[in-house]
Amino acid sequence: MPTFGWQDNESPHAQFIRGVDWSATAIGAPETWPQQLHQMIDLILLDPTPSAVMWGDSLTMVYNDGFVEFAGEKHPKLMGGTPMVSYAEVWEAQFAPIIKLGREEGKATRHKDVPLFLKRHGYLEEVFVDYTFIPLTGNNKEVVGFYHTAVETTDQNLARRRTQTLIDIGNHAGIARDMRQYWNAVLKGFENNIWDVPYAIAYEFHNDKERDSESYNGSENRSNSRTRSNRSASFSESVSSSGRITIPRACSLAGVIGKPMTHVPLILNVSIEEEGFHQVVKKAISSGEPVRLEIAHEKTPEWLKSNAQGRAFEEPIRHAVVMPIRPTTRNDTEGLNAIGFVVIGLNPRRSYDDDYQRYTRLWSQQLATSAASVVLLEQENKRQMRLKAQLSINETRFSRFAEMSNVAMWIVNPSGVLIYGNQSWYEQMDVTEGTPGEKGLPAWADCVSDDTRPTLVDAWKSLTGDQIATNFEIRLNPTRATKQSRWVLSSAFPELAEDGSLKAIWGCNTDISHQKLAEELKEQRLLDVLEAKRQSESFIDTVSHEMRNPLSAILQCADGVNTSIMEARQSSEDPDHTDIDREGLDYIVESTQTIILCAQHQKRIINDILTLSKLDARLLEVAPTEVDPVETVKHALRLYQQECQNADVETAIRINQSYDALAIDRVLVDPSRLLQVLINLLGNAIKFTQLQEQRMITITVGASLESPAMLSDGEQYFFPRASKKEPVFGAEWGTGEELFLHFSVNDTGVGLTSAEMKNLFHRFSQASPKTHVTYGGSGLGLFICKELAELQGGRIGVSSTPGKGSDFKFYVKARRATTPPKRELPDRTNTATNSRKQSQSPHGGQKTPEDKDKLRVTHPSYIAPLNRSHSASQNPVVGSPSDANTLHVLIVEDNLINQKVMAQQLKKAKCEVHVANHGADALFFLEKTTFAKGCGPYATPLSIILMDLEMPVMDGLTCIRRIREWQKQGKLTRPVPVIAVTANARNEQITMAQEAGMDDVVTKPFKISELIPKMHTLIDKIST
Known part of the structure; x- marks a missing residue:
């Protein structure tokens, strides 16, 4: 037999453990260790979860291969060391109280999503961990160590936190009505995430003329809000007059969080040809992607090199990211349409990995999407107030701007008829301009999937009835171009006429299909529900099986007792006195004992179910x-x-x-x-x-x-x-x-x-x-x-x-x-x-040879005929019409009580009976019967097989499939009649048995008097 002890384990990690100089540790050489410690090491090596054993007063650590990745650079020094030293950064605050509780009270603890700050990759890293500490007690009843598991959940917690920031940006920026409100909303979106955004500095671009007239003429003395308002107006004028934004050269501060206002310059000129910060800003604007900035770079401005702590952690910020805000990237390879950028500090306790980068891109895209809506809204408001006479010209300019946008923009009238949609819109939808709406819904309602259609209905009521701007998520049906469904975040607002009536609905759609992929985790909950349903059905099947098996024995025993008494009464000459011979009395006694035994079995099952019901109802x-x-x-x-x-x-x-x-x-x-x-x-x-x-x-x-x-x-x-x-x-x-x-x-x-x-x-x-x-x-x-x-x-x-x-x-x-x-x-x-x-047994506790034979017969691996009265030398062709009244039956049943009772009943019905305890024994027996090809003159006669379905070694369905395969292969001389005798009574189970090859199915409980006609009918049918 193979061994799996850690000292015999040939895995690299087990070899590494054996290579440690344990004699130099607090727990000494392995040969001095208690057996319990060896067993715990065997356990953690088999455990797929990152786990460790902390042994002795010094909590000397031994851990498995899964723990290595969690330990980081603490490995391999951590092996044989103590966490009090290796995890000194979190020991007193996190683990020391848990260890104390375990030692004093022997209590095991489990903690979920615990934030820890571990130094394992050269810096203090923010991680989230599910961990357990289970005390281990020795022979002296004292805690000798701890079993410890640590499963990292950092990715899930960071994703949840960063996704919330994305939602906050959309919620705040989505309700902005102008650029001043927009820049306030941008900072509010980042305000709550003090961990991943230690600080945020927003700058907005303005044109050269504005810079010359205002930037250096005492603008430092103006309020920050006034500056943001002027810059927003200048941007809108720039867009309105030319249809595009001029090359950004100067920018002004739009707002800041996480840093004192006095430490940040109000005016910046990013057109300077310098390395470091200026080049990073230009790269971000031209590429439209966030770019990381090295704070320690020699060309980084001094105002960004501040050693001030972040909002959440004590460490100074080492890196920042410049995020451009480009409402549109259509036909803009140099970032000419950028309205500004945001510099955000990066979490000093997390690396700027792929996941972090992905979220900064999503934040940037959300800012751009919201900016596009604000720009669109602000432009239209100004157009209505100042340029009513030039409506057609302004619509053309707006269309030019919208066509350049990669954001799907649309306008519908209050009845839902599409007035305008840009190119991106038509790429999303399969509708044409002028298409009427359905029952007051927008024209593109048919493009929305049925499951999110109620969301669209509610949002449309808010827009048309309450005249409130709203954001909503809907799923679009596949189009001829996309061939697949997509999720979009739709931001819409009502346009009001001078009299306050609703004039039109404006909106834009952002594709958020990638965000919805994360929601696939919810499917796991559905799997849990299905598993509970499967367990419930399995329980019902099991209880049915357990109740029907003894019920069948009870019915057959009672039927046999009744038959014995009636036969004795009919054979008695004295009608007032019935003589029953010794064999009949033994049969009745044995049958009644079987009835009692089966009834007790059923009573235990019923008691269990009733007790369970009371426990669930808390009535016990x-x-x-x-x-x-x-x-x-x-x-x-x-x-x-x-x-x-x-x-x-x-x-x-x-x-x-x-x-x-x-x-x-x-x-x-x-x-x-x-x-x-x-x-x-x-x-x-x-x-x-x-x-x-x-x-x-x-x-x-x-x-x-x-x-x-x-x-x-x-x-x-x-x-x-x-x-x-x-x-x-x-x-x-x-x-x-x-x-x-x-x-x-x-x-x-x-x-x-x-x-x-x-x-x-x-x-x-x-x-x-x-x-x-x-x-x-x-x-x-x-x-x-x-x-x-x-x-x-x-x-x-x-x-x-x-x-x-x-x-x-x-x-x-x-x-x-x-x-x-x-x-x-x-x-x-x-x-x-x-x-x-x-x-005491009738023989004083000593078993007779006959008793021992009976015990051997009931053993599942033993098979022997219960009736040996036939002569093999005079073997008829079993199943032929001439032998129709003599049934040679093989009972395949693992329940010994049912097997015995059925055999006795069939013997009383003048049948020759053989028994097998499972399908494998039945196949072995079948090879020696008259059904087997080339069996010879001394083969055992057999007419029919009665087979249970649920059996060990080989079940009834597997056995019948094997028998039918033998028939197709020519190993059998003719079809074998097989009746399934089972406690599986559901229609699906009966159908499965018939499809597997059963000729007929009889469900327990049943009477032998009902079974025998079925046996004769089946044999006659197959014989003809």
């Missing part, structure tokens, strides 16, 4: 009763006495020394809830032990005055408690001493792997997908055990070894009923009370 309460805990355990064993006897499982009760040491007699506890947990755990133990070679279940009872979770013996087996309040003992609990009762159900069953144990104690969950197929169950028992244990102030856990068994432990809180008198304690420590003593 704890009712204290004075009981003897040991007697409650004995009662649980008595309930399973017959089932243990049938499965040959030995049971024992062991009283721990701690129980006698506290002289516990009677306590106040809820015996029904305690019994329900014990019954569920005992039922599971029997189910997973009954097929093992060694079959032993031991229940251990102990007690303590402190919570067992705080008295760990080195095994981390108690599962964390759900977020519930600690139960409070009321007056009905009396005033006796508080104590904790411990219970352990240990079995020698199949055991569990660490991966399987993670799936336990969850709703509708079992250890693995094969658990229900192989052993049955609803997936609710352990979840209910966990809930009931916690309801009684306790917890539950498990430790297990695959192939050797499992140990389920739980504890509950109780009170002494009364102070017991001093008594002489019986010597029952570590002594077993074997439940088999209460129900």
